Amino acid sequence: MTDLVWLIPGLPLGAAIVNGLFGRRWLRHATGPIATVALGASAALALAIFAGVMADPTPRTVVLYEWFGVGGFHTNVAALIDPLSMIMVVVVTGISFLIHVYSNGYMEHDHGFHRFFTWLPLFVFFMLTLVLADNYVLMFVGWEGVGLCSYLLIGFWFEKPAPYTAANKAFWMNRIGDWGFTVGIILMFLAFGSVTFHEVFLKVDEVHRADPTMLTIIALALFLGATGKSAQLPLYSWLPDAMEGPTPVSALIHAATMVTAGVYLVARSTPLFAAAGPALAVVGIVGAITALFAATIALVQFDIKRVMAYSTVSQLGYMFLALGVGAPVAAIFHLATHAFFKALLFLGSGSVIHATEEQDMRRMGGLRAKMPLTYWTMLLAGGALAAIPPLAGFWSKDEIVGAAFTNGYPILWGVGIATGVLTAFYVTRALYLTFHGQPRDGHLYEHAHESPAVMTIPLALLAVGAVLSGVVLGFPPEAGFVHRFLEPAVEAEHPAQHEEPNYGVVTGLAATSVAAGLVGIAVGLSMYARRRPDPAAVARAAGPVYTLLVNKYYVDELYDHRAVDAGRAAFGAAWAFDIHIIDGLVERLAWLTTLAGGAIRRAQTGVVGNYALSIAGGLFVLIVVYGGYATGLLHR
Amino acid sequence: MTTAAGTLVPLGAFIALSAALFFIGMAGVLVRRNAVVILMSVELMLNAANLAFVAFSRRLGLLDERGSVFVIFVFVVAAAEVAVGLAIVLALYRNRPTVDVDEMREMKG
Numbered sequence: 001m002t003d004l005v006w007l008i009p010g011l012p013l014g015a016a017i018v019n020g021l022f023g024r025r026w027l028r029h030a031t032g033p034i035a036t037v038a039l040g041a042s043a044a045l046a047l048a049i050f051a052g053v054m055a056d057p058t059p060r061t062v063v064l065y066e067w068f069g070v071g072g073f074h075t076n077v078a079a080l081i082d083p084l085s086m087i088m089v090v091v092v093t094g095i096s097f098l099i100h101v102y103s104n105g106y107m108e109h110d111h112g113f114h115r116f117f118t119w120l121p122l123f124v125f126f127m128l129t130l131v132l133a134d135n136y137v138l139m140f141v142g143w144e145g146v147g148l149c150s151y152l153l154i155g156f157w158f159e160k161p162a163p164y165t166a167a168n169k170a171f172w173m174n175r176i177g178d179w180g181f182t183v184g185i186i187l188m189f190l191a192f193g194s195v196t197f198h199e200v201f202l203k204v205d206e207v208h209r210a211d212p213t214m215l216t217i218i219a220l221a222l223f224l225g226a227t228g229k230s231a232q233l234p235l236y237s238w239l240p241d242a243m244e245g246p247t248p249v250s251a252l253i254h255a256a257t258m259v260t261a262g263v264y265l266v267a268r269s270t271p272l273f274a275a276a277g278p279a280l281a282v283v284g285i286v287g288a289i290t291a292l293f294a295a296t297i298a299l300v301q302f303d304i305k306r307v308m309a310y311s312t313v314s315q316l317g318y319m320f321l322a323l324g325v326g327a328p329v330a331a332i333f334h335l336a337t338h339a340f341f342k343a344l345l346f347l348g349s350g351s352v353i354h355a356t357e358e359q360d361m362r363r364m365g366g367l368r369a370k371m372p373l374t375y376w377t378m379l380l381a382g383g384a385l386a387a388i389p390p391l392a393g394f395w396s397k398d399e400i401v402g403a404a405f406t407n408g409y410p411i412l413w414g415v416g417i418a419t420g421v422l423t424a425f426y427v428t429r430a431l432y433l434t435f436h437g438q439p440r441d442g443h444l445y446e447h448a449h450e451s452p453a454v455m456t457i458p459l460a461l462l463a464v465g466a467v468l469s470g471v472v473l474g475f476p477p478e479a480g481f482v483h484r485f486l487e488p489a490v491e492a493e494h495p496a497q498h499e500e501p502n503y504g505v506v507t508g509l510a511a512t513s514v515a516a517g518l519v520g521i522a523v524g525l526s527m528y529a530r531r532r533p534d535p536a537a538v539a540r541a542a543g544p545v546y547t548l549l550v551n552k553y554y555v556d557e558l559y560d561h562r563a564v565d566a567g568r569a570a571f572g573a574a575w576a577f578d579i580h581i582i583d584g585l586v587e588r589l590a591w592l593t594t595l596a597g598g599a600i601r602r603a604q605t606g607v608v609g610n611y612a613l614s615i616a617g618g619l620f621v622l623i624v625v626y627g628g629y630a631t632g633l634l635h636r
Numbered sequence: 637m638t639t640a641a642g643t644l645v646p647l648g649a650f651i652a653l654s655a656a657l658f659f660i661g662m663a664g665v666l667v668r669r670n671a672v673v674i675l676m677s678v679e680l681m682l683n684a685a686n687l688a689f690v691a692f693s694r695r696l697g698l699l700d701e702r703g704s705v706f707v708i709f710v711f712v713v714a715a716a717e718v719a720v721g722l723a724i725v726l727a728l729y730r731n732r733p734t735v736d737v738d739e740m741r742e743m744k745g
Contacts, residue, residue, distance in 0.1 A: 606744030608674075608737040612665050 001052050005062050005079045008046050008089060009128035011038040012096075016122035023114030031117040032104040038121060039100045042128075043093035046086070053086045057488055059198070061134050075195060080134035083485045087332060088131040088264055091339050094465075095256045096124045098458040102347055103248040105454035106354055112156060116246065119156075123149035127257050131264060135196040136185050139265070143181065143229065146258045147174045153253060154245040166241035173238040177228015181265075184221030191218065201271040208275045219272055219279035222265060223286075230262030230316050233290045237555055239313055243305040247350030250305060255312045255346050256339040263319040263335050267328045270490045274326070284324015284404075288415040291317030293553070295422035299429070300539075300549045303359045304349045307430045311385065312342055314419060318400050321412055327403035328490045333474055333482045334396035340465035341384035341393055345427075347459055348378035351451045352434060356444050361430065366439040370448040373456045375435045377463040382431050384466045386424035386517045392470030394514070399474065402509040417516045424520025432528040478506070650691035657684035671725045671735045675718060682714045 015038035019031040027034065059082035067075045079085075100120065107116050126145025133139040155167030185195060191207050191214050192200050208215050226232070231239035242254045253259070266273060266283060273280045291314045298310035315338050322331035351374040352367060353359055368375045384393035401416035439445035450456065474480040527535050539546045548554070628634035657680055664677025686707045693703025729735055 604744060606741035608740070609666065609669075616662055616666060 002049055002060055002062055002081055004045060005049060005081060005132065006064055008042050008049070008093065009125045009132065011042040011045075012121040012128070013125040014038060016118050016125060019114060019121070020118040023118055028114060031114040032100075032107070035117040035121045036097070036100040036104060039093065039097040039124065042124075043090075043097045046089045046093040049081065050086045050090050053081060053083055054485070057083050057485065067138070073189075073193065075135055075137050077138060078134040079132040080197060081132075083488065084264075084268065084332065084490055085131050087336060087482075087486065089128060091336050092124065092127050092131065092257050095339050095343050095462075096120075096127075096252060098461055099248050099252045099256075099343065099347070102251075102350075102455050102458040103246075105452050106248055106350055107246065110246075116153075116156065119149050119152045120249070120252070123153065123253060123258070127261070130261055134198075136188065136200075137195050140181060140185060143225070143261060143265075144178065146253070146261065147171065147178065147229070150174075150242070150253050150258055153249040154242045156245055156249065160244075163244040166238075166244040170238040170242050173235045174228045177225045177235055180221045180224025180228070182225075184218050184225065187214065187218045187221065191215070197268065204271050204275045212277060215272070215276045216279050219269070219276035220282065222269060222272075223279065223283055226262030226265050226320075227286065228262075229265075230259050230320070231313050232262070232286055232317060232320060233293060236290060236294065236313050237552075237559065240306050240309040240552075243303070243309050247305065247346060247353060250309070251343045251346030251350065254309065255342040259312060259316055260319070260335045260339070263316065263323065263331055266320070266323045267332055267490055270323075270328050273323070280324055280326070282324075283320050284409065284412055287317045287320025287322075287324055288412045289317070290314070291321060291419045292415050292422070293317075295419045295426065296549055297552050298426040299422060300546065302361050304352065304361050304364075304430060304434060305346070305359055307361075307426060308342070308345050308349060311345075311423065311426065314423065315342065315385075318397060318416065318419070321416060322400040322403060325400075325404045325407045325409050325412060327400065327407065329483055329486045330396065330399040330403050332486060332490070334393075334400055336473060336482075337384065337392035337396040337466075337469050340462055340469050341381040341391075344377060344381040344459060344462040344466050345385065347455070347462065348374050348381065351455055351459065354451055354455070355448045358441075358444055361433040363441040363444055364434045364439075365437045365441075366435070366445060367448055368435040370445070371435075371450045373450060374459065377456075377459040377466075378431060378435075380463045381466045382427040384470070385427050386521060387420060387513060388517055388521075389510075389514060390467075390471055392466050392468070394517075395470030395474035395480075398510050398513050399478070401513050402478075402506060405509055406505065417512060420513055420516040421520040421523075424517040425524045428521045428524030429528055432524065436529065647691060647695050650687060654684045654688040654691070657681070657687065669736045669738050671728070671737050672722075674737065675721045675725070678721075679714060679718065682710055686710055 012035070015035040019027060019034060023031045059080060061076075061078050061080055063076045063078040065077055067077045069075070100117075103116065103120065107113050110116065123146060126142045126149060128142070130139055130142025130146060133142060151167050151171045154170050155164045158164045158167070188200060189195055191211065192203050194200055194203070204215070228235045239254055239259065243250050245254070273283065294310045294313035294317060298307050298314065301307045301310060315334070319331040319334050319338075322328070322334060351371065352364070355371060355374075356364065356367070358364065380391065384391035387394045387397045389395075397416075397420065401413055401420070404410075404416055405413040473482040526532050527538065551557075625634070661677045661680030661682075661684060664680065665674050668674055668677065689703040689707050689710070693701060696703070725735060728740060732739070734740075
């Protein structure tokens with residue numbers, strides 16, 4: 001069974017190739033079902049292999065072929081099948097399948113339908129390559145591939161300026177991160193002589209004794225890659241702009257899967273990071289700051305998708321916080337539950353946008369009556385995001401903040417709780433503005449309608465995940481399925497000391513985080529349902545703070561003025577060097593040749609007689625010279 | 637110089653004739669403007685060379701026939717040269733009704 005693992009990424013790749021070659025001319029709207037069926041088969045196979053791994057969690061490597069081997073350095077195209085990679089594979093294929101189903105409805109009237117169903121399965125292929133790879137180089141191939149597909153899909157509507165600008169921005173920011181990843185891999189090769197996961201992890205202690213600084217640099221370089229792909233500070237600002245892409249893309253790539261690649265990278269490299277001194281603390285602090293920072297921006301956004309985008313950045317921050325405080329299992333757990341409820345929130349937003357063709361929440365309101373199914377599923381997902389028990393988000397987020405506290409990071413715990421309040425508030429605000437109250441735009445309200453079944457069924461299925469995945473995976477806390485399943489994989493080098501959890505502390509922590517969520521919701525409802533206090537008055541009272549938040553801390557402007565302008569200046573200098581020095585040299589040479597040619601072109605008269613005369617003259621000279629030497633009249 | 641076969645024409649006579657033919661041919665090439673006549677003059681120069689070859693070959697005796705063999709090559713080359721040369725002249729004539737080479741100076745630099 002596990003030998004068939006290559007089919008999991010192979011099927012989406014096949015669908016992408018078939019749709020890419022024959023989609024525009026012949027298949028047209030058949031491309032959607034083709035990709036969906038391929039993804040369904042891939043998801044079923046993933047579940048089957050997952051069941052096998054549940055029965056026997058020993059890591060296995062399935063080698064497809066040797067990629068390159070130089071001396072003792074071998075890199076294979078090989079799949080590493082262990083609990084960590086399989087949980088990712090199941091999440092990726094499962095959510096991808098549902099989103100493919102949904103997209104058949106959402107993209108129905110788009111003239112780029114076949115193009116969409118070429119890039120989307122291609123993305124899934126690269127994502128699966130990323131998570132299944134058994135070495136960093138192959139992982140990097142998938143890493144770059146998902147970046148490419150993300151670029152293509154953000155810029156899907158490239159006729160308009162905003163999407164292609166956003167696509168460029170995403171690509172550039174990711175390049176900065178990818179540069180870090182590349183440096184990390186190169187240094188790793190120099191320090192370890194290998195890039196295969198298990199070989200690297202075996203030698204961690206040896207390298208740590210030889211050169212601890214090197215290990216820290218490698219870990220931080222890899223983390224720079226993770227900040228780019230997973231939209232953490234300082235490379236987060238591409239993700240909100242990426243919302244210019246079609247909504248299913250936002251749900252799949254920019255919420256559920258691709259952006260979690262960085263979390264996966266750090267979780268996969270746990271033995272490396274654990275030994276790398278301050279690197280793990282950097283991960284945790286960056287994650288915590290990002291979580292709080294993005295949540296504050298989400299408070300004041302009016303575009304429904306942007307709220308979700310900042311929320312995603314914030315939740316990814318939670319995952320890095322978990323990794324930083326030494327709880328990789330909680331990070332992966334939150335990754336899985338977040339994939340469900342955030343994909344659902346995005347698809348629900350997509351359903352609203354599909355119905356109203358509007359993204360500004362100020363023009364919505366009261367849509368609950370028109371779109372009951374969308375409303376109820378989004379409400380469940382919102383509850384999960386706000387970490388209300390027993391919904392999925394509660395279990396995973398509670399483990400993260402709980403781990404921060406019990407592992408001795410009270411400040412990060414405080415940040416986590418504060419972010420929890422903000423999260424509950426902005427999700428309440430978004431849902432209230434969209435679905436409750438009086439319709440603020442009569443025309444828009446009149447034309448709103450519930451989406452077709454092909455879109456609402458995936459919503460319902462994701463809602464099941466958003467409700468149940470937390471309990472199924474994570475109950476009881478600290479000892480649930482996900483722990484038993486993942487701990488051997490991510491903590492193989494340092495087996496955790498299993499103390500009996502102190503249930504008093506656990507309950508207290510859980511109560512605090514639930515209370516934080518409830519406070520956020522209560523404030524949100526009070527402000528938006530009963531106008532006590534009135535949101536507009538609060539905004540006025542906050543004054544400059546509000547302006548700062550609405551303008552997203554002016555980070556884009558800062559980057560424009562510092563990084564982008566500096567970059568432009570550097571490009572300008574390089575351009576001038578190219579034009580004036582390199583091209584200039586060539587042009588001078590050409591000019592010299594022309595000049596010389598102009599001087600001696602007069603020799604070419606074009607008259608045959610002249611040429612014949614020069615030949616005869618040459619002959620004469622030869623005869624005279626040769627004759628002179630032969631007869632002794634000339635001397636050497 | 638005498639041999640069993642009788643009086644032998646001296647080598648110098650052949651060389652003198654050959655040189656005379658060669659320079660007559662060269663003069664023709666340089667002076668005449670008619671392309672066909674130029675080709676004929678070139679033929680004259682080639683045959684002057686042939687004469688020199690044959691004469692030296694004979695002088696060196698039967699042991700070395702390379703000079704005579706070379707004449708055959710020159711025949712072949714001459715035939716080919718005339719074929720191509722006349723074809724070019726014909727093509728030029730079709731393009732422009734003249735065989736005067738001084739009129740053809742398109743290749744002027």
